[in-house]
Amino acid sequence: MAYLTGYYENFVDEKGRAILPKDLKEQMGSDLVLTRGLDDCVFVFTRDAWQELQTKLSAMPLSKGRGISLFFNTHKKDVNPDKQGRIQLPIKLREIATIEGKAVIIGNGNRVEIWNPDRFAAMEAAMDSESIVAAMDELGF
Numbered sequence: 372m373a374y375l376t377g378y379y380e381n382f383v384d385e386k387g388r389a390i391l392p393k394d395l396k397e398q399m400g401s402d403l404v405l406t407r408g409l410d411d412c413v414f415v416f417t418r419d420a421w422q423e424l425q426t427k428l429s430a431m432p433l434s435k436g437r438g439i440s441l442f443f444n445t446h447k448k449d450v451n452p453d454k455q456g457r458i459q460l461p462i463k464l465r466e467i468a469t470i471e472g473k474a475v476i477i478g479n480g481n482r483v484e485i486w487n488p489d490r491f492a493a494m495e496a497a498m499d500s501e502s503i504v505a506a507m508d509e510l511g512f
Contacts, residue, residue: 391483
């Protein structure tokens with residue numbers, strides 16, 4: 372699978388459907404998994420990426436992996452985009468992410484993230500140069 376990237380602004384209709392941008396949809400295919408994401412967004416994984424996450428969670432000791440497993444698995448939903456590329460966002464995930472009307476859709480590595488625009492802007496504004504430099508140092512850049 373390709374490394375997903377990009378920033379897109381889109382709408383979520385009154386039925387809770389979001390349109391995946393064409394290039395992201397083409398890269399991800401049709402067998403997708405939605406779940407709660409970090410910082411109260413919605414994560415969209417391909418089936419392979421989801422299975423990789425589950426394999427890593429299963430390898431953790433129960434005492435350490437239980438909470439994170441519950442976090443990702445409690446609101447998991449299998450979806451297939453329709454012909455227009457729309458995916459149905461379950462109401463609970465929309466509530467957690469406070470997504471209504473507008474949404475920001477981000478390609479982020481092995482997943483897509485769907486955000487409330489205000490929440491994404493606040494998270495993006497909180498990223499400062501020092502924390503990025505520290506992370507890059509840790510990665511050896």
